[in-house]
Amino acid sequence: MTVERRSTPVSRSRRPTIKDVAEAAGVSRSTVSRALTGRGYAASDVRERVLRAAEELGYVPDVMARTLKQQVSRSVGVLVSDLRNPFYAELAAGASSAARERGYTMVLADTSLSGETESEAAEALVALRVAGVIVTPNSSAVSTYLSSHGIPVVEVDRQFAAGSTDGVVVGNRVGARTATAHLVKLGHRRIALFIDETDWTTGYERYQGYLEALTAGGITVDPELVVSSGWDVADSRRRALDMLSGPDRPTAVFAANNVLAEGVWRAIRERGLAVPSDISLVAFDDAPWMSMVSPQVTAVSQDTFNLGATAVRRLHERIEMPESDSVTTVLNVHLIERESTTHPPAL
Amino acid sequence: MTVERRSTPVSRSRRPTIKDVAEAAGVSRSTVSRALTGRGYAASDVRERVLRAAEELGYVPDVMARTLKQQVSRSVGVLVSDLRNPFYAELAAGASSAARERGYTMVLADTSLSGETESEAAEALVALRVAGVIVTPNSSAVSTYLSSHGIPVVEVDRQFAAGSTDGVVVGNRVGARTATAHLVKLGHRRIALFIDETDWTTGYERYQGYLEALTAGGITVDPELVVSSGWDVADSRRRALDMLSGPDRPTAVFAANNVLAEGVWRAIRERGLAVPSDISLVAFDDAPWMSMVSPQVTAVSQDTFNLGATAVRRLHERIEMPESDSVTTVLNVHLIERESTTHPPAL
DNA sequence: ATCCGATGTGGGAACGATGTCATAGACATG
């Protein structure tokens, strides 16, 4: 790390307040407020004068003071697990976009999958008096805590407080079933599932979808083929290496998210196996790399950007109508058939 | 999109204020403030009592009121171009992490490469009275505007106001020179540059680095080989397709960022060319897919997470010492040699 | 001439937290 020095400091006078604008325009603070916000009477010539004065002074109303007075802010909190994961990044992008549309500013925190960080962030959001929060939760703690402070919450991607808070999720069960059924239809009987947890709604439902498809295909479930991996690429890769070196390895793998898929993909390559002739692979959540590698990876695609945007829109509705029944919105997913899936190798 | 209805509404009483805590603890508001913030006297038994009362009531101080009174907030604004680009996502992740470390909340806006959105976001940040802003700027407008409102700014990745504001960037020139020199050393003479702009510091310096390496290798620059692409994958791909079908195509390509590299990569594949035997490829900015595709892509890696974190740390220093000279911090980059570069094909 | 509604405008009290200042009691020192 190199550091070079450059020139010039900064210096500033006091920020203009509504009082300064009032004096400049020769009216009272009340009148300035009315002219600027458009609530209440203000003669058009006066309004003109006030607008010009505000413009000249570079006046920007103080959100702190306004929020304090009105007891309601125009910002929403967004709590996501890991911005480095393209899934959460895109979710945040969607949230950002919808928030801007609706005139909200977005306070974002990356909770790093840590419950403690998550709680701290939640407390900060309460302190900020945000109008609402969208969260990809790790437990029911955050939703409960925020709700107890009267802050509307929307759970995204997974739900811990379904019934008491709004949620926006995707068709996990259907998606997983479709992906697995696709493999079954191709003739696979030994289909492994890589999954990081089955306690959260996402994991549980994807697991169920997998089971359903197997059952529907008349295949008895082999518990050996259900791999509980850790949440990161390294662990997934390690477990995949183990499995692939075992005596009778699966002919196909369904990876329950993009991170696990990456680990499996790397392991397959390291073992020198060919996709799809030796082994088929299908992933839940279509990450950018899946359409760049060769062969391209078949995946269940979810509209992640829209997931974030929908959550913010739902939050907005909730803020407007605090007493209405809570709603769970389910976005549909679809299977993108690419090159990583084919018939199982002949025996 | 399917919607199912679930149960139960929400309802809440007023949020507890410092006054409620004071009454519960049987002391004055002043004493509560002292006990909670630790500034000023408070007998230990009284402190105990206040702490317990605050805990029981679930009291969380109102940041709005505090900021209004103290005239300084504990939040920073972060303005990035596009969260869907892994570069900016990781930058934001680094910023988030460093902000949390230092006790700042992060207000994030995705400015979508639009100058208008950027200005609106900047105005919102002024209104929020953020303690400072880090921005990946599109012009000098934002920095100027924020500075004129007395808000410290740190420019990240590229600089428009070097000299008057702090900056955190990477060694663009060195990185580009190293990457190009690597190709020269392998024997390439016809090396194309894909670049989206040369007006910003990033583009300009990467271009300069490219030129330097060619000159040092005794190669005269062919303007035909310097491709000014648009900023997205589609455009980069289109131009790469053009170039690759031309009469004497280059034997190597240096793509000035991950987006352009993706376009070039896709085009090469579509043209049915082999990397690296037909054509070598090296990229600036190591995106995740580059180590997943086959052959893996040689790239100049920048520590993007650290870029964001360093910017926030620099901002913090600036906030603490508003009058010190501005500083540009340059993070070093390094070339990761992978499989996409080799000697040019024999004639 | 009086009253009335409509149209504007300003005064001033909030919102919740902080911090200055005044003050009161305890205790020591001369």
Add this chain to the structure above:
DNA sequence: CATGTCTATGACATCGTTCCCACATCGGAT
């Protein structure tokens, strides 16, 4: 006993905005 010092607390003004209310002006209707 008077004075000073230290500890501890509460009263109150303040930050910048909004908005309720009082009030002023004016034209028109009675």
